[in-house]
Amino acid sequence: MTHSRTWWKTLIGVLLTGIMLFPLYWMINVSVTQPTDLRRDPPNLFPVNPTFAGYSTVVSEQLPYLGTSLLVGLGTVALTLALSAPAAFALAKLRPVGGTAVNFVLLIAQMIPGIIMAMGFYLIFNSWGLLDTIPGLILADSTLAVPFGVLIFTAFMSGIPNELLSAAKIDGASAWRTFWSVVLPVSRNSVVTVSLFTFLWAWSDFIFASTLNRGGDLQPITIGIYKYIGNNTQDWNAIMATAVVASVPAAILLVVAQRYVAAGVTAGAVKD
Numbered sequence: 001m002t003h004s005r006t007w008w009k010t011l012i013g014v015l016l017t018g019i020m021l022f023p024l025y026w027m028i029n030v031s032v033t034q035p036t037d038l039r040r041d042p043p044n045l046f047p048v049n050p051t052f053a054g055y056s057t058v059v060s061e062q063l064p065y066l067g068t069s070l071l072v073g074l075g076t077v078a079l080t081l082a083l084s085a086p087a088a089f090a091l092a093k094l095r096p097v098g099g100t101a102v103n104f105v106l107l108i109a110q111m112i113p114g115i116i117m118a119m120g121f122y123l124i125f126n127s128w129g130l131l132d133t134i135p136g137l138i139l140a141d142s143t144l145a146v147p148f149g150v151l152i153f154t155a156f157m158s159g160i161p162n163e164l165l166s167a168a169k170i171d172g173a174s175a176w177r178t179f180w181s182v183v184l185p186v187s188r189n190s191v192v193t194v195s196l197f198t199f200l201w202a203w204s205d206f207i208f209a210s211t212l213n214r215g216g217d218l219q220p221i222t223i224g225i226y227k228y229i230g231n232n233t234q235d236w237n238a239i240m241a242t243a244v245v246a247s248v249p250a251a252i253l254l255v256v257a258q259r260y261v262a263a264g265v266t267a268g269a270v271k272d
Contacts, residue, residue, distance in 0.1 A: 088153030
C-alpha cells in the first residue's frame with residue numbers, strides 16, 4: 001500500500017529534476033553539435049556526428065580565464081574565512097556590546113544590490129590602484145561572502161557547549177587559542193559550507209568582474225564567456241563548451257561537500 005502511494009511522488013520528482021537539468025543537458029548537447037546543425041529546425045535532441053572543436057577552443061583560449069577565476073575564488077575563500085570565523089566566534093561566545101546591532105547590519109548588507117556596491121567600489125579602487133587586479137576582485141567578492149559567513153558561523157558556534165570553552169579556559173587557553181584549537185575544529189561543517197558558497201559566488205561573479213576588471217590582463221571566466229557574445233556570434237560550440245568546463249568545478253564541489261553543506265546550513269535550526 002505504501003508503495004502504491006509513493007510511486008507517483010517519485011515520478012513527479014524525476015520529472016521535475018529532468019526539467020531543471022534539461023538546460024544543462026542542452027548546453028552539453030550544443031557544445032558538441034556541428035555548426036551546420038545548430039540552426040536545424042527542429043533541433044537534434046541528441047548530438048549527431050559530434051564535434052569537439054569547441055573544447056579545443058577552450059583549451060587554446062580560455063585556460064588563462066579559468067586560472068584567474070580559480071585564484072580569485074580561492075583568495076576570496078581564504079579572506080572570507082579569516083574575517084568571518086573570528087567575528088562569528090566573538091558574536092556567538094564572547095557576547096560583545098552591540099552584537100545584536102552587528103547582526104542586523106550584516107543582514108542589511110546582504111540586501112544591497114551588487115551593482116550599487118560595484119559603482120562604489122569603482123571609485124574607491126580607482127583611488128587605491130586596485131582596478132583590473134586580482135586582489136581587487138577578491139576584496140570585492142569578499143564583501144558579499146563575509147556577511148553570509150558570519151551569519152552561518154554564528155548560528156553554528158552558538159550551539160557549541162559552553163563547557164568546552166570553560167574547560168579550555170581552566171587549562172589556561174586564551175580566547176584566541178580556544179577559538180583556534182577548540183571551536184574551529186568542531187565547526188568543520190560550517191567551514192565547508194561557507195567555503196563552498198563563497199567559492200561559487202566568486203567563480204560565477206560577473207557584476208564585479210565586468211565593472212572592476214574590464215581591461216586587465218587577468219580576467220575571470222565570466223568575462224571570457226562574455227567576449228564570445230556579440231551580434232554576429234556564430235561560435236556557439238565554443239560558448240557552450242566554455243560554459244560546460246566552467247560548470248565542472250562547481251558541480252564537483254557540490255557533490256563532494258553535499259553532506260557537510262546540509263549539516264552546516266541547518267546548524268542552529270534545532271533547539272535542544
